[in-house]
Amino acid sequence: MAVARNGQRSPGAPGVPAFVGRARELAVLLSAARSRPSVLLVEGPAGIGKSRLAAEASAVLAAEGVRVLTGDCHPLREPLAYGPVIEALRDIGAWLPPTGWNLGASAGWLAALLPDLADRLPAPPGPAAGPVPPRHQIAQAVRTVLAAVAPALLVIEDVHWADEATRELLLLLGRDLPRDVALLLTYRAEDVPGRGPLLGVAFRRPPNTSGAELSLGPLTEQDVADMARSVLGPAATPVLVRALYSRSEGLALVAEEDLITVRDHQGGEPSGVPRSLREVFAERVERLPPEAVALADVAAVLEVPVSEGLLGSTAALEPGPAARALTAALAAGVLRELGPDSYGFAHALARRAHYDNIPGPERTRLHRHALAALRRLPNPPLVQIAHHTRLLGDAQAWLTHALAAADQAVEVGDQGTAATLLHEILEEPRLPPELHARAALSLARIAWDATEYTRTIATLRRIVAGPGLPVATRGEIRLDLGLMLLNQAADPSGEGEIERAVAELEAQRPELAARAMSVLAMWETSRFSAAEQRAWIDRAQAALAGSDDRAARASVAANRITLLAAMGRPEAAGELAALPREDEDPEVVRHTARALANAAEVGICLGQDERAAHHTEESLALAERHHAHALIVHCRSYRLLLSWTAGEWADWEERYAAFRSGYLDEPLAVDDLLATVQGITAAARGRTARATERFGRVLARDPARKNVNALGAAAGLARLQLARDDAEAAWRTVADYLPLLPRKEQWVYAWDLVPAAVEIALHRGDRAAAEDLAARHRAGTEGTDAPGAQAEALVCRGLVLRAQDPAGAAAEFDRARLLWTVIGRPYHAALAGEQAARALVVLHDGEATALLTGITETHERLGATTDAARCLRLLRDLGQARPRPRGRAGYGDRLSPREQQVGRLLADGAGNKEIAAVLFLSPRTVEQHVAKVLRKLGCTRDEVRGRTF
Template sequence: MVLIEGEAGMGKSRLVREATAILKTEGWRVVTGFCHPLREPLPYGPVVDALGKVGPWLPATGLPPTAGALAPLLPDLADRLPAAPATLGHPGALRHQLIQAVRSVLDAVGRVILVVEDLHWADDATRELLLLLARDLPDQFALVVTYRAEDLPPGAAALGAAYRPPPGAGGTVIRLSPLTENDVADLAGAALGAQATPELCAVLHCRSEGLPLVAEEDLITLRDQACRDVRELERAEVPTGLQEAVTERLTSLSPTGAAVVDAAAVLAVPATEAQLAEIAGLDGDAAAEGLIDALRMAVLRETDTGRYAFRHVLAQQVAYRYIPGPRRARLHRRAIDELQTHDPVPLVQLAHHTLATGDRRGWLDQIEQAVDQAVTLGDTGTAATLLHRILDHPGVDTERRSQAALALARIVHYGVDYAVTVRELGSVLDDPQLPDAVRGEIRLGLGLVMVKVGADPAGFRELAHAVDELATQPHKAALAMVNLALYERDGAAAHAWDWQDRAERTVRDGADEMSRRAAPINRLILMARDGDAAVWPLLDRLPRRDAAGAVLGHATYALYALAEVAVQLGHDRRARALVVEVGALLDHAAHGRIECIPRVVELRLDLLAGRWTRLEDDYAAVAHAHPDVKQIKVDRALCQGHLAFVQGRRSLAHDHFATAAAAARGTSEVDVSIRIAAALAAFRLAEGDPQAAWAIAEPALSMVRGLRSWARTMDLLPVAAEAALACGHHALVERLVAEAESDLCDRDAPAASAELAVVRGLLLRATEPARAVEHFAEAQHRWQDVGRPYEVAKAAERRGEALTCSSPEDAAAHLADAAHGFTELGATGDAARCQHRLRELGVQTARRPGRRGYGSQLSPRELEVAELLVGGATNQDIAQTLFLSSRTVEKHVARVLAKLRTERKDIQSRLPHADRRGSHEPA
């Protein structure tokens, strides 16, 4: 991934041409697309233009069906591509299809470099496509973009704030700066040879101010006119930029050459000879003579498609300003007449020329037609750009302004950059001329994005405000209401069913059938949150593939939300099945904003199920692809913290838990706060600080009690109870158990029931250990049914601990089972704790094979220390995990580093994974 930044005329395109010429000799294939401000609607136009050149490299067979979505856009390649898939009639769905198609074609081509020039002119959709490609680069693919930083939106980055360099991929940002005097001297020497005197080079540098394009223009003039007189060059007016250099060339044109150049300057896009002749008002022979003159003077150039354009956009701008006003207006009118003969009519260009003639009403009509055309073609990026032009134009009447604002809000909602989406919608809302109904619909979109992507409580305030503004649009007001029903903070949970009932009443007698079908879907989420077992049979009634787009979108989101709740309740197998179904439905519903979230739920299920081998890598991939989604940041940090914690790397675990807490600050999601509190409290308990653990757990527990959400305590209840008991709050824990038992008696909440069994055991552990054992055994069996092996091992450990006084042999058996379970999972810290307890009971634990004299090899204990060091454990972590004194740990660490002949930071390279499994030899 290479980004090349530089102002106009700085040599970005030349650098790309020179570099790719070399790469082509090394077997790379290069395709180039160009962005420009008057592009007609075409989804991802610059990328599609570039892909139109890959025909000779496509395989005869084996292209995946997804590539067929490009067939309508690349008619010349239609016979090489699979059949186009069915159109889903939804902007988000079409976007998804096209993005998949682009990736499929790039994968099939092999070693290919995609160059996109002038990214500062790219529409939003093209920029988002490039962002998605850059986040997850296909194999054997390189992406190069050029842009001018000064022409990007204020504060914007080339690919948006959401771009992060992908892990493992090479790349750089190249910022081109002005040429030094020595650079200009080298350039002049290459062009003029020995006649490039120091005096001439100094004048060239002064005139160009280091801008390569200006220096090049002067050198072309000097070479073509055989002018080597420094005094003549000095007498010419010193340019401050390119204008004077281009103007000098314009004044040298013949009358017919000037007419052709004027026509090209007004058109502002590459044009055919016939177009230039028509607009210039020349017959064929005169136009040909003029075009030859413009080419000879290097004012125009021929493109690889047989059209003619200026050599640089700055040259076009200078030439345009050089045309007298009345002649400019006449040329624009001729351009309008010429463009209206095309089929289809290039509406964006037509609107540009219409506005240039002063016809504002005609311009608005054509811009609106161009927007409709772009949306129909799925080119939401061009549509958004055109809508911005309407909103930014002074004097647009309120009705048209409202229509443009609504259209923009609907388009922006499909963006992939959360920060940009919120900023765009917020800026539209700032327009004081918008009517309430329009403002309400836009605010509804803003609130939904804030809630579903950013987990921002402020989004619910926007939704509540939108309800009032949407009084005349009940079906849209109902959408705000059903989302308000899902908010649980600030006392809102008490009104959840009120909002849901109100939403259903609002649409019950309305004419909008989709709203009548969609609103009740939300009821299932509320039922599941309450632990109502009746919800699960109702899932089969949800509309799926035969539903209209909006209804299917609501149903898909509901299934995802139900998967989330199922995990919280302990229905892990059901949750995994729902996640799989959501993934399949997303291809049809195109609910772009939750495309990544089912994967996060799947990874959370992997964590709970003990599938830890690739978990951190999988989380890293999802986090990299979606850096602006708060839920991913939180889940990833919690996963990393849990894995570090169970492996004895407590310092690292605390850092990850703190990262999760920071990422979740201000979140609207109650379950996130509960999970973080449970993790941090468990950490403090392990550190031997129950007071700190209780201080963390108590506010979260109060939240659970206030919400009466005992069905979804998510590991908090046992941790809070253990901390409270250690602080002497026995009566409080008894009250908690009573509350939870009362609330759960008619709830379908397997995880909460298992947690409650643990807490009952903790209450009785000191006074009635036999009964405590029964409760721990119940918890162990319940966790086995749920499918969470780490919790099964923890329950076995508690069961063994409760038996140590009354039945040491049985205690040892359960502790051994726990140690085995932890070891199988890779929870080395927990396994070490159980083995230490077994040794205290006088049970000889199995050790790694070895002998008493280890010489230069690592002993079993040293190997344990080495493995913890590889994981980033501190000496204190090692001492706590292996139950050793600080002095003993220091000795072990010193011996390990000496035997491996390495330093602490390099130990991983000296202790490969294969060696850690069995051999004690240093690498």
């Protein structure tokens, strides 16, 4: 019988029942798989036909030239990092490009996991930090080789058995597949750990990725009839079909195995054939010689595919009789060849059916034999040994072996298998306190930075809430729990966990306590005031007095510098410059790189753009040298922010999309700033719906903890509300965030919150509030190293003076314009300059026209449509509209520049009134432009929504 690589019978092989009842599902699967990239999920209970459906789809796609790579998950897989995926990639050698072809350096990270292909892969980009490169490097490497062999279909079967690291790798792949690659996963929903989503709550199929999610149900009686006729022909009588359907209840595997038994009996009604799959297998086994039965029993007990030698030794058979027995079991269809010298049952349900037929005392005896045989192997498989000890009821031995297996998994870099084992251990109700503490600590240490974190957070919460843990151990676990809650789950309750961890660690683990304190000193939320944060950092430094843990000292120093920099303290620059860039301990240098990255982010917020760019590049160089992946990603995001502040707006959205698509799995701390920048750009271009959505997204993430990185979004939304003449809503928006500034001493953050609040207060007629805000802001920025905030203080002063002293206001606005120009921000300088020009207009100063003309040109270069239109309107009011060339340009069926502006606003869902307000046109003129746009595009107003111009 033809056998596919994964042990399932190949579709279309002689004697294989026809593929029935899944035509619709196959069509859906193939359609999605052809629209690559695509993520395909096939779910259903054991024996329902998931593997057959996957095999049929794979065969069709392979015939179309798609390279099919298959890996299987097993319940007792021995430690091998990302085992099922690595197993699938072992077949790519023949498809890899010739040696010397530029495959991409990242593929070199797979060399350690695919030694047989090491000569076909590039050298690793750098030394690995451990036995296995970090998951992000592996994910990028897998993407690289899949892209190289594309078009490709990666099939991973039985993902409910996948270890946590493999599921996480599949999550990372699914969120960022190469362009011509499909990912097909089969699984049993009832066996997914925690009964949650297969790839965890963190998985969302990207917008540019197609997909299908199929849940398979039982076959119908007609399906079973079609299957029977494909095997038995005319012998498939209605009575037989009804019997087959009744016994199988539509379960494809049972019907198929039943048919094979009937066929082997030369057809006819199976009146003597039992109703269950277990009895079907029992009849087959009854025809086997005793030695073959013994091998089948051993295979059922061992559970995973094993070699002929291990089968024979466990069954106490000599090599010759063992070989003959195996041949007989294969011929009868009881066992299958699942790979080179690898034998077992084709399906878990079939194995279980046979296992259940073995008498209890015999099963116990065989588990003991299996243990003995496995322990004699040169490299004893600890996961399997632990499994058999557990089934024998020896809880203590199982715990010992399971912990040893987890330690081995960590040692070889397979943190997923380690986490799976540790979760099982921690669910043991009779776990001794010392083993409970050890397992809990191990889980916390390996899982705190996982992308799919929900199960681990739930486990760690249960552990720290329970009794029996030593105080310091509880503190260390609680610290990792707190970091997971803050960094992965964005859950502010993590701060409370870390604060409690401090009390549990301080006496016995001062270095860890210091780390926890310095984390609390850095966090941006409103939980702690700036004074409390300084107290935390002082306590952290005191806890390390006399400690020779240089890495801990470096960590606290980096956090102290971050705190000082965020408050605009001038001494931060000197302390940052003094940090070591070279050290025998790479962890010390990684903390320097982190401090530089933090200083770069803070510098962008304070208007230290040139210095922030320098810190970004220095941090990036150190991070790449020391493989600090998260810092590398963050530094590249700072480059994007700095290009925006420098006025490189032309293709900024495209560059941001390309950057984000490469790091979909990264929880970026600056996501709020990037979304804010998108919102500011959209508002400047008149796309108010998009701007509102971007600002709202930031604020929705921040309803309770009031993060300082949301200040710009609050200011941007408030300005949109003010533009709609809703000053009260605008004031409520800024008022939510203003208390954060004195509490966190963040007057220095130049994200327009205070200038917006001053302008809104004046619009509401509350001059006292405006003056008070401007004065407090000026005092809060005095003596700080925050040029952006100082420019904003000048703007605030100008706004307060504007009504009563336009000359003084013009001077303040112009000073702000010059300062923003020195900082290197043309958009900010143009906005301040426009305010100066408007003050000069009141004074009838001829300088206003020249200033406005230059500012308008800046806005047009940036694509700031709304701002340019506003300035042009003022120039027209001054009688200084720029002359048009003689005659009108003929655009024919093409959109004119003005029509493109209108089209962009229509695409964003703007109404005529909103377009008129944005472009400073009359409603009648807008109606004419809208009609021309729709006529030239040949579409309705609804159809233009979402189009790109």
